Amino acid sequence: MKKPLLILASVIVALAGVAIVRTLRVPPPPEAASVSTPISIDGAGAAEHLAGAVRFATVSFASGAPIDTAAFLALHEYFRETYPLLHSTLERETVANLSLLYTWTGRNPSLQPLVLMGHMDVVPVPEASADRWTHDPFGGEIADGFVWGRGALDDKMTVIALLEAVEALIRDGFQPERTVYLTFGHDEEVGGMYGAKPMVDLLASRGVTPAFVLDEGGMITESIAGLQMPAAIIGVAEKGYISLELVAEAAGGHSSMPPGESAVGVLSKAIAKVEANPFPMHLDGPSRGMLEAMAPYMSFGRRLALANFWLTGPFVQREMAKDPLGAALLRTTTAPTLLQAGVKDNVLPPRASGVVNFRIRPGETTETVTDRVRSVIDDARVTVSVYQGMAMEPTTVSDAEGPEFGMLAETVRQAVGPADLPVIPYLVMGGTDAKYWAPLSDKVYRFMAVTLRGDDLTRFHGVDERVGIEDFAGGVQFFAQLIRNSDGLAEAESQQSPGRGSTIE
Numbered sequence: 001m002k003k004p005l006l007i008l009a010s011v012i013v014a015l016a017g018v019a020i021v022r023t024l025r026v027p028p029p030p031e032a033a034s035v036s037t038p039i040s041i042d043g044a045g046a047a048e049h050l051a052g053a054v055r056f057a058t059v060s061f062a063s064g065a066p067i068d069t070a071a072f073l074a075l076h077e078y079f080r081e082t083y084p085l086l087h088s089t090l091e092r093e094t095v096a097n098l099s100l101l102y103t104w105t106g107r108n109p110s111l112q113p114l115v116l117m118g119h120m121d122v123v124p125v126p127e128a129s130a131d132r133w134t135h136d137p138f139g140g141e142i143a144d145g146f147v148w149g150r151g152a153l154d155d156k157m158t159v160i161a162l163l164e165a166v167e168a169l170i171r172d173g174f175q176p177e178r179t180v181y182l183t184f185g186h187d188e189e190v191g192g193m194y195g196a197k198p199m200v201d202l203l204a205s206r207g208v209t210p211a212f213v214l215d216e217g218g219m220i221t222e223s224i225a226g227l228q229m230p231a232a233i234i235g236v237a238e239k240g241y242i243s244l245e246l247v248a249e250a251a252g253g254h255s256s257m258p259p260g261e262s263a264v265g266v267l268s269k270a271i272a273k274v275e276a277n278p279f280p281m282h283l284d285g286p287s288r289g290m291l292e293a294m295a296p297y298m299s300f301g302r303r304l305a306l307a308n309f310w311l312t313g314p315f316v317q318r319e320m321a322k323d324p325l326g327a328a329l330l331r332t333t334t335a336p337t338l339l340q341a342g343v344k345d346n347v348l349p350p351r352a353s354g355v356v357n358f359r360i361r362p363g364e365t366t367e368t369v370t371d372r373v374r375s376v377i378d379d380a381r382v383t384v385s386v387y388q389g390m391a392m393e394p395t396t397v398s399d400a401e402g403p404e405f406g407m408l409a410e411t412v413r414q415a416v417g418p419a420d421l422p423v424i425p426y427l428v429m430g431g432t433d434a435k436y437w438a439p440l441s442d443k444v445y446r447f448m449a450v451t452l453r454g455d456d457l458t459r460f461h462g463v464d465e466r467v468g469i470e471d472f473a474g475g476v477q478f479f480a481q482l483i484r485n486s487d488g489l490a491e492a493e494s495q496q497s498p499g500r501g502s503t504i505e
Contacts, residue, residue: 020304029296032420033413039168039480043473047147049082050160050472051140054149060121060189067121072098072186075120083163085170090182095202098186099195104166104176111178112211114486115203116479117196117433118158119188119216122151123461132463146466154460155216157467157475158448159184165479177487178211188433191392196433200440210441211489212404214482215434217446218426220416222453225323226302227294232412232421234405235428235446237286238435240360240394242369243337243387245353246270246377252350263352264341270382271336271354277376279369281317281330283309285362286397286427290329291316293400293424328429332369333359355387359429362394392431395438400425403489404443411485415478416449449478 056075060067076094080087091103100120106113125137135141135148142148151157162182181203185195217235224231248266251259283291288309295306305312320326327333338355342348358369366386374384399405409423428446437444450471459465 025307027296029420029422030409033410033417035419036414036481036484038415038477039165039172041164041168041473041476041480043469043476046160046164046476047142047469047472049164050147050152050157050467051142051149052078052082053156053160054140054147054151055138057138058121058151058186059124060187061124062190067098067186069098072120076100079163083167086163086167089170090166096186096194096198099199100182100184101199101202102166102182102184104180104182106176106179108177109179111489112209113179113181114176114483115181115183115208115210115213115437116162116482117183117185117213117215118162119155119185119192119196119433120159121186121189121195122154122156123189125150129463134464137465142469145469147469147472148464148466150465152465152467153450153456154465155188155448157450157472158216161449161472161475162479164476165483168476169480169483174484176483178489180483180486181208181210183433185433191390191431192433192436197436200436204440210437210443211486212408212443212445213434213437213441214408215432215444215446216448217428217430217432217434219448220412220421220451222451224294224424225326227297227422227424229297230418230421230451231294231297232409232416232423232447232449233290233426234400234408234423235432235434236289236400236405236425236444237362237397238395238428238431238438238446239332239362240364240366240392241358241431242360242366242391243355243357244370244373245355245385245387246274247351247353247383247385248381249351250348250381252348255346255348258348263349266379266381267339267341267352267354270377270379271356273376273378274356274373275334275336278334279332279361279364279372281321281327282361282363283313283317283330286400286425287329287361289397289400290424290426294422297422328359329427330361332361332364335359360394362397362427365393366391392435395435395444396442398438398442398444402443405445407485407489408445408447408482411482412447412449412478414485415481416451416474449475 053075056071057068058071058075093101095101135143137150140149183199185192187195218233220230220232222230246267248263250263291306295303298306305316317330320330335357336354337357341352360369412423413419413421432446434444434446450467
């Protein structure tokens with residue numbers, strides 16, 4: 001009896017030894033960022049400019065309702081009037097009628113250019129929530145240290161911060177070594193198919209291969225679960241997206257003589273099956289990379305768990321699954337969103353339909369998701385099809401180890417701080433216009449240099465969207481420092497001459 005116990009004890013000691021050694025090998029946090037000289041920013045003036053941009057109701061409607069083109073064109077003119085140095089220095093092109101592409105030609109045309117993205121459109125304000133806003137959502141009001149209104153966070157903040165940064169750099173006599181492209185789409189909130197994509201296609205047709213691309217998507221948070229300190233999270237990939245329509249058909253008729261199963265009943269069972277059978281969790285890809293990047297900042301016990309997934313993986317997955325955000329990082333998510341059936345309370349509908357939205361983790365595809373849904377439902381009475389063509393594959397995962405990501409980390413520490421701020425790669429749950437660059441580059445990142453606190457996350461597409469004036473000024477500093485720092489990247493690749501496909505102003 002003693003021998004088996006000794007063997008078991010030896011195995012346990014050996015496993016513990018391996019785990020401890022792996023934990024001790026976790027690299028320490030990176031050194032603090034180097035000191036840089038900030039550019040002169042008029043924070044109050046920048047906030048006024050952002051407030052002015054918010055006043056243009058550049059709304060995109062998912063329903064397909066026509067957009068107010070006059071609002072977009074007026075915003076374009078507002079940019080021209082507000083940033084005269086930028087407009088006399090950079091080339092501005094109108095793409096797809098309403099999107100804007102700016103080119104700041106660098107001194108060294110052999111260097112790969114920098115692509116900085118933002119979008120001018122915003123989501124509507126639902127009538128049901130309009131009276132809950134503290135300030136007019138399109139009033140562009142400044143109060144209590146914030147700029148209030150639709151777009152203050154998503155994403156006119158990025159657009160104005162970029163324009164402010166470039167205007168300030170030009171004022172200081174700066175000219176970049178590498179060419180800088182600013183791309184501002186007009187339909188990101190409905191997919192970016194007619195704004196961002198044509199701009200990406202246009203630049204690609206001109207032979208543009210970016211040193212790196214930066215769009216919205218990440219942010220600075222006060223704390224991440226398990227990491228009790230502020231951290232900057234930079235998106236290195238996006239989940240895919242598909243909405244599937246489930247349709248059940250049955251004999252209609254009077255509700256006084258219902259059949260054994262109605263179309264509504266068949267559909268309800270199908271949706272219940274899909275929801276009761278969530279996709280499996282996987283501790284891999286960018287989500288695993290995120291946890292590994294957090295390890296150096298953790299207590300020894302948490303570092304032990306994150307350094308030894310071979311041993312602790314099931315435990316880590318189980319803990320993450322307790323939180324909706326943690327679960328979403330590990331699996332393709334399932335969300336029933338739309339239902340439609342009868343037209344009168346005493347009439348059996350001959351058709352019932354529902355839409356289920358899936359955000360697809362890297363490693364799966366729209367096809368594998370659709371096949372799995374059909375298999376789970378396993379009912380010939382229910383047809384499954386893509387809803388309104390709403391499908392997008394997960395993006396490739398960009399490099400989080402190379403000099404480009406390192407420069408982004410250094411820049412956010414310099415411009416926003418603190419100098420030892422943790423900078424963590426992560427998987428973006430939603431979609432951004434950056435997805436159109438993902439097939440062309442492995443250096444596509446998503447980050448906005450603003451700190452989100454408390455319930456700020458709920459303000460995206462929600463009530464009382466706002467951004468702090470000081471936080472916004474930090475975002476301007478970030479972009480200015482990023483453009484300056486990008487000159488230090490060493491790669492040099494030739495660029496082809498410009499092509500066609502736009503209106504040059």
